[in-house]
Amino acid sequence: MPRNKKKNRGGQHGAVQPFSDEDASIETLSHCSSFSDATSVADEGGETNEDSAQQDFQYKLKGFIDSTVDKSAKTRQGALDGLKTAMATRILYEFISERRMTITDSIERCLKKGKGEEQRAAASLACLLCIQLGSGIESEEVFKTLKPIFKNILADGSANIQARQAVATSLGLCTLVAEDDILDVQATMECFENLFTRSYAKADGTCPSISPQMSQLHTNSLRSWALLLTICSSSQLKDILQKHLLKLQRLLESDDVNMRIAAGETIALLFELARDIDSDFEFDGWDELCDKLNALATDCNKHRAKTDKRKQRSVFRDVLKAVEEGAFQSETIRFGTERMNIDSWVRKRTYDAFREFVGSGMNYHLQANEFIRDVFELGPPMLVDSATMKAMKISRFERHLHNSAAFKARTKARSKFRDKRVDVGEF
Structure with missing residues (x-):
């Protein structure tokens, strides 16, 4: 996965209303000619209206930024959510770049002094801010400020569990985007290991007693750890394979279906990476692992919910094929006039990580965000005017x-x- 350092070219005090879907959709795709500022590509007749709408949009964003320091927790929460929605659905590089330190200070304050949902929103906003800025000096400075706070929350057993869950996810993607030191990447992966390894089944096969919320924290940590596997060096991967591949099987016995699935997908990812290093890669516990994966792919235990079993069987059929045959069920993502193949576990883990934050705006970011296009090797953004986009929709x-x-x-x-x-x- 390329890690080129390049830039994307992409108020009022008091209570504000959260950014709505209607606001998010205002001429979103009519700004594709620059993919940086939202410059007008309309004809002369509509140019004034577009400029006015853009000014109103930026005025609202400034209001959100101002309101992130409001005394009311509800107002701060609404402002964070508004900024999240805007960053997920627009390319705002110039606007954000000019205000990145102000936004970073607001995120830091909300993470330190906020509670639960406010901390969750702040953690997600930090990730979207890095996605907007791309992989470079600006996002590195943002992450340098927020990383110690993330790690403190993640390691603090007395911190709000929802905040810890959100931080576990955000820390992984922020590290992928903005961390420049591979030793720091390793240190962050160890933070995740300290959490998800607590869900390992014991030597006698019994699973530790863990609450559903704590299990979700461990699952998020495992997924972020797996995401960072995609940027590890060959020597690091060899050490990880030796240390973790056998132990990861213990997570397949977890009572939590999401943990079992995350463990299975991580094992498939590790096998893919191992075979990229050495096409003749062999694993001593291969037969036992395949038996476990096959049992999960055909699981019919009555004590498990039907939806969980259906979801689990589908995933583990693919995981089993990955381990046994090195196969991957390819998927095509269409966006605008382009398409992208998700044809490997590395690509899937990376795509899923970005989509978790960008949501329904993922196709737009694939089309317009230079950094995300660089990650997926899509080349420079294709310039498509608004008339063409409207005709396509x-x-x-x-x-x-x-x-x-x-x-x-x-x-x-x-x-x-x-x-x-x-x-x-x-x-």
Whole structure:
């Protein structure tokens, strides 16, 4: 995965309302000609309206930034959520770059003095800020300020468990984006190891008694640890394989389905990385591991929920193929006029990590965010004007008509089939 250091080119005090989906959608894709500031690409007739909408949008963002220091926790929470939504759905490099220290100070204050949900929102905003700034000096400075606070919260057993869960996820992606020292990457991975290894089954096969919330913390830590595996050197990976591959199997016996799945996907990722280093890679416990994976891929234990079993079986069928055959179930992601193949466990872990923060804005970031495009080796952003984008999008009404026609066709086909069954029954 490339780690080139490059930049993206991408108020009022008092209570403010959270940034809404409606606000987020205002001409979002009409700014694709620059992918940095949201410059207008409309014709002369619509230029004034676009400029006005952009000014209103930035005015609202400034209000959010001001409100992150409000005395009211509810107002601060709304401001953080508003900034999160904006950064997930727009490329705001110039606007954010000019105010990054102010935003960083606000995140630091909310992490230190906030509670639960406010800390969660601040941790997520830190990640989105790094994604907007890209891999370079600016995001490194942001992360240098926030990393000690993240690690303190993560290691503090008395800290709010929701805050620790959020930090476990944010610390992983921020490290991927903004950490420049591989030794510091290793130190962060050890912080994660100190948590998820507590979920290891004991030597006698019994699982430790862990609350669901603590198990979620361990799962988030494992996923972030796996994300950082994708940027480890060959020598580091060899040490990790020797130290952890055998022990990770103990997590497959966890009572938490999410932990079992995270462990399975991490094992598949490790096998893929190991075979990249050495195509003849062999694992002493291969037969035992395959037996465990096969049991999870065909699990029919009655004490487990049906949805959990269905989800687990689907994942572990793919994990088993990865371990036995080195195979991966490829997936195609379409965005704008482009498409990208998720064709490896490395790519999947990286894509899932970014999507967790960007959410529904992932396709837009794949199209417009220079840093994310660099990570996935997509090349420079393609310049697409708003008229082309609008022509490409299917309106909600057209989708409704299409779905209605498909539903009627299915109903008609099924009715004919039912009629045939009735006819057969009468004879």
